[in-house]
Amino acid sequence: MMSIDSTQLKLLLTEGEGLSVEFKEKYTPKIDRDIVALANARGGVILLGVDDDGHVVGEKLTNRMKAEIIDLARNCEPHIALSGISRIGDVAAIEVPQGREKPYSCSSGYFRRLDAVTQKMTQKEVRTIFRESTDVLFEDLSCPKIVLEDLSLKKVRIFFKELGASVKVSQTNLPSVLASIGVYREKEINNAGALMFANNVGQFIPHCESILAAFKGKDKTYIYDRKDVRDDLLTQLNEAMAFLKKHLNVRSEIHELDRHDIYEIPLDVLREALVNALVHRDYSIRGTNISVNIFDDRVEIVNPGGLPSGLSKENFGKESVRRNLIVADLFHRMDKMERVGSGIGRMRSLMKKAHLKKPVFESDTFFRALFYRNPEYALKAVDDKNDQKTREKTREKTREKILNLIRENPEIATEEMASTLGLSRKGIEWQISKLKESGLLKRVGPDRGGHWEVE
Missing domain, CATH: 3.30.950.30 (Schlafen, AAA domain)
Structure with missing residues (x-):
């Protein structure tokens, strides 16, 4: 204390x-x-x-x-x-x-x-x-051989930034800062501190790892993308979310001039499931890892340890039992998970609201969360990709027309190009900016009196 x-x-x-x-x-x-x-x-x-x-x-x-x-x-x-x-x-x-x-x-x-x-x-x-x-919980045990210099000041600062707390963290006040959040006591860093803030987490807790994989089909026969993340828990969360966004179908809607990306599985559901996996996994079990698997019909998030002691299958989703109290507290402080144990109910509610199948939760020595994908999104994604290809072809034709006009008259004005092609001046200026970015077009001299050069 x-x-x-x-x-x-x-x-x-x-x-x-x-x-x-x-x-x-x-x-x-x-x-x-x-x-x-x-x-x-x-x-x-x-x-x-x-x-x-x-x-x-x-x-x-x-x-x-x-x-x-x-x-x-x-x-x-x-x-x-x-x-x-x-x-x-x-x-x-x-x-x-x-x-x-x-x-x-x-x-x-x-x-x-x-x-x-x-x-x-x-x-x-x-x-x-x-x-x-x-019993002494794994997260509360002193982490062997780790010292303050093995922790990342940047990671600690990111944590407090997530809190919205204006705490200036330095090597000098690091012990008191870590003590205040429960990861440093009697000049020793516990495993929770290593999981959250170590520069090289794998050096001290080698099994602190998430394996992210995307498969073609409904089983693990054909894998087409994989990423292994052995880092602090917040980094694992962010990397897993980025991987899911990369491989899930998304459609866009425009509301009051703002674009909104809507994923086939609500991101809040997946984020909640990932946080649950990171917070509730049993880190005392060596040789295991968290798995995030993406199949054609579903997403599976698996963590070692099953249900925490004291929580039965009958009461799952109704009662809240923490396996890792310190880690859970730190994620709560960052506002990454629900405070009252309502995460499971919230996931079910969001899936229902999105007109998706109920999520499936299974537990033995591992805990599995299964979220079924929306097959309609795959069709919409194909349509969106086709629309995007059509738009890109149209843009390419427009740029080629602009280049032809410039070849014929290197001193041609923007207004003349707009009039000839039936486009707005802003539209021509945007196309020209893209041609300049790609190195196909160069302006020589001032706006008045200068000329264009096609590379």
Whole structure:
């Protein structure tokens, strides 16, 4: 647990609430729910006198309040010894350690931390924590041999840019910045930090990889494109989205002079599925990778690990269980996934809205998400390509006519070319710009008194 000072406070306010940070405008005895929720997760800090948007509204820390908070923590079961209660300006900071005897409860029951929200646990979730209380998650383990110099400042800066947070990251303040988002503790970088920010992720976690493939037909017999991405998780997400865009059919619609590309499978669906794969895969399983496979009739996204412990097939899509709490929190902070576990329902809804088949989710030792393509798009894509070819042929003929006019009269004016060919002046100017770009035409001398040269 980091010690909170004015610099750390400013950083926490800028980053906003998350897995390990809770904002409260005022103190109430119900704060014991947040204390046990943080103890049941990775520990963290409760900031009193801060609203949900990170604005300081002020809360006076009195000796009586401090004593009440200590008593509330002691009355939890098992007892919780707080790491500290301090005042920084107009804010009171309550530091809660990660519990060693999970699960913890207060007078209102058992609570857990789900992203930036404190939620009451079901009996099933309590039993799951009892079973897993002796386990240490892969993402929270110290990453062997990695040091601060192995991390990319650029990747850390990109992360905070995605947050919309104006945090200046340097080699000097890197430890405190990483500690504030839960990837650096006691001078050690955990696996979550390596997955997100390592310069060379494969050096430390070789199986952190996505394999992207496009196949001809409905099976894996004929592959015509493949890309292996062994990099940080955000890069894997972006590369996978680019690969899908490259190989899926798309049509364009014009609304109020703006062009909108509409893909045969909604991009929001695919992005949600990719984030789920990256966030929920079991990174402790070596020799495996995430697979994104594109077939003629479907897209499959596969990740190792199956459903997380504590989540049954019957409750899949209804309950939210995180396998990688830190990674999930970081993706939530970047606004890359739904906060309340509604991702599966959202994917189903978007597919229905697009008049596509329901997505299929399968789980054994791997988790598979299948999204069926729209066969009508393939026909429309062919029509669009034919239209595009026709337009291009027309443009080529127009450019050839322009070149012929210039060969006949190198001093010909734009207005004369437009009149002869029945085009607008802007249309002629656009065609000439393309001819100049391709090196077929050159202007010698000024607009008035100069002439054209055909290369």
